[in-house]
Amino acid sequence: MKRLIIFFVFILIFSQITYAYESSGKEYLKKGRNFLEQKKYSEAIEFLTKAANEFTLLEDYALLWLSDALHESGEHEKSLATIRLLLKKYPDSSLGKKARIREIKEAEEISDNDVQKLFESYLKDYQNDSDIKYLYARWLKKNDNPGSAKKIFKDLYISGNSYSDIAFSELQPCDLTSEDLFKRSKNLMNNYDYKSAERTLRMALAKSEGILRRQILTELGHSLFKQKRYSEAAEIYNQTQDKYWELRSRYRAREKETVLSSVDEMLNAGDRRIVSVLVAVASDKRREGDFAGAIELFRKIIDKYPSEREEAIWGIGWTYFLSGEYKKSSEIFKELFDKYNDSKYLYWYARSIDMSGENASDKYKRLVENKKDFYSLIAGRRMNSSINLIKSSETIKIKKPVISSKDYLSKKLDRIECLLELGFQKEAASEMLYISRKTNSTDDIYYICTKLNEIGYYNHSVRLASKMPEIQKMMEFLYPLAHWEIVERFSDKYNLDPLLILAVVREESRFDSDARSPAGALGLMQLMPSTAFRFDKKLKIGIRNSHDILNVRNNLNIGIYYLSNLIKDFDSFAPAIASYNAGEEIVRKWLKEGRYKSADEFIEDIPYQETRNYVKKVLSSYFEYKRIFSSDDLMSGIPIEKL
Incomplete structure (x- = not known):
């Protein structure tokens, strides 16, 4: 009995010592990181060394930051030894990629014999890392291997990524064939850089002939089409004798007479792609009130293109509906x-x-x-005849998400809790995303999504939740109350339902506050800079640049104000949402021409497919938000025709 008591006393004392040891280790890690950020490298080295020795839970972080501090102090051999210790002790660490990059850079600093092997091994695992590719090319050039270096510089240029221009300075015009330039243009198109693609294609044309020349011209037409230079695109497609793309471009350029005079040619072209242009022409006839002409053309489409029968029959049915038959x-x-x-x-x-x-x-x-x-x-x-369109957050009773206990989770998630406790949110998010790629557990993903939402990484939790099979359990993450205090404040100020704002943000950016569209729209509510500057004159926020527009508070303030004005102007949700996507002027034109009897008619008849789908998605998300988070009677309020 005496021995048992002594044993329990020993365990108690040991656990207290361990706790004190870990607590001091945490403090060392936090102080060491702070000193590193303050560029006080000697102090950082001191505290991070202690953290690495005393705090095993996050020893890999301590070693990585210690290596950084040693690097900045010029102690490259020690930095290399430290990073190699990390890689040896923690081969499965989430910091593995960063550690390998540090290893390459330190090995290069001291001219280690393994530099080339390290580069090649890394690039085998991370083939698309342009930063390291560029460093490797520079290293090869510096170490008397210009041929291999030039090959990598050429690959970087063709890829069209951020190193493309600087890689081009390492090449001569004779190093690039028309095939190389054509490949580059395709990559630029995939990156939505249509202007650069156009320039590259014109360079390729100067070098090309034969079959490739036709392909280059076709791609040039696509680059002009994407830039909305439709008439120019049509002339290029005319050279390639591609009637579908030529007439699609002329339709977009509003060359109505040319398109109408080509209807018979399109009907007899035998190209299924061209049906979309014919359907657009028939739909225009319907919008102009020529119901008989529209139905006649739809029937001709069925006759000439029986495989596209479904779309044409829908067009006939829709024409009958809108004409009251x-x-x-x-x-x-x-x-x-x-x-x-x-x-x-x-x-x-x-x-x-x-x-x-x-x-x-x-x-x-x-x-x-x-x-x-x-x-x-x-x-x-x-x-139920109607839907509640709440105008103030005061009437919303929000059901806050219930955060599950973490007892069921494995010890690996203790690292996340510790990083969050220390205030290292970015590192905690990276750790969570790393774990999410390694687990199939719904409980793990639920916990990770909860924590990501707590620190404002809503875009990542939405993405993770959408991949889970038990979708009902994840609804609060698929439809999060993102930036709720800010949304609630400005929604109340501008007299809008905050859940509608969240629905718009969900479809605009999937809650990515740094989202940037190919057209230049920025942030959560995808504001065009011109729109932001226009409304800033009224709101006086002080917008100076894109950084200010990307700011969450600024972006929501302007976006909510803009949407509230649209809803006041149109006195209806659907046209306002459509205007937010396509512009006010064009939506007013659609409403004037359509003379719709109800909101659902307008939505279904929106000419732009992107805008039509956008409005449907926003309203669907809005209904889901109401279902999940509002305890009000959704069916009371203004008539559905006001949607």
């Missing part, structure tokens, strides 16, 4: 639904019955029960 439209939509089982067809079948004065509740009910998409959601609202 609901019996005919219901027959067509029923036929389409019976054959293709698409909720879109069932919804408009129900609407046709509804507009005929008959009861379509069984069709709406079937939509609601079968599927959760835009049509099932809007059908549910039709069954």
Whole structure:
């Protein structure tokens, strides 16, 4: 009994010593990192050395930062030895990639014999790391291997990435063939750099002939089309004799007479791609009130392109619906639904019955029960006549996410808790993302998503949650209350439902505060700089550059203010949301020409597919947010026609 008591006393004392040891180790790590950021390298070395010795949970972090401090102090041999200790002791560390980069740089500093092997080994595992590729090319050139260096410089130039221009300075014009330039243009197109792609393609044209020349011209046409220089693109496509792209470009350039005079040619072209242009022409006839002409052209499409029958029949049914011939439209939509089982067809079948004065509740009910998409959601609202469009956050009762206990999680997640406790949020996020790639556990992912949301990394939690099979358990992460205090404040100020704002942010940027579109839109609400500067004159935030626009508070302030103005102007959600995506002027034109009887008619008839899908996605996300987080009666409020 005496021995047992002594044993428990020993265990108690040992655990207290261990706790004190770990606590001091944590403090050493925090101080060491702070000294490193303050460029006080001798102090950083002192404290990070202690942390590496005393705090095993995060020893790999201590060793990495210690290596950084030694590097900055000029102690490259010690830095290399430290980083190699990290790689040896922790081969599966989330810091492995950073450690290998540090190893390469330190080995180069001391002219280690293994430098080339280190470069080659790293690039075998990380083939797309342009930073290290460029460093390797420079090292090869410096070490009398210009041929191998030039090959890498050439690859970097062709890739079209951030090192492309500097790599070009290492090459001669004769080093690049027309094939090389064509490959580069394709990469630039994939990177949405259409202007640079155009320049490269014109260089390639000067060198090319034969079959490749035609391919280069086609790609040049694509680059001009993407820049919305449609007439120029059409002339290029005319040279390649590509009627589909030529007429699509002329349609976009609003060369109406040219396109209309080519209808018979398109009908007899035998090119299935060209059906999209014919459908657009038929739809324009319908919008202009020429219902008979539209139906006639749709029937010709069916006759000439039977494989594209579905789209043309939909066009006929939609024309009948908008012209008020609901019996005919219901027959067509029923036929389409019976054959293709698409909720879109069932919804408009129900609407046709509804507009005929008959009861379509069984069709709406079937939509609601079968599927959760835009049509099932809007059908549910039709069954209840109206939807609540809350104007102030004061009326919203938010159900906060319940954070599960972490007891079930493995010890590996203790590192995350510790990093967060120390204030190392960026490192904690990287650790979580690293673990997420290694686990299949729903509980692990749930915990990681919860923690990512806590520190504001909503874009990552949405991405992780969307990949999980148990989707219902992850709904609060798929639809997070991102930046809630800011959203709530400005939504209240500008008299909007904050859940609508979150729905817009979700579809605009997936909560990535640093999101940048190919067109130049920035931040959470994807503001164009011109829009931000325009509204800043009113709001007086002090926007000076893109950094200011990317700021979360600034971006939400301007975006919410802009959307609130659109909703006031249109007195309806759908046109306002469409305007946010496509511009106010064009939406007013659509509304004037369409003379729509309801919001769903307008949404379905939006000419731009991107905008049409965008509006559907925003409203679907809004309905989901209301379902998850609002305890109010969603069906009370203004009529659905005001959507």
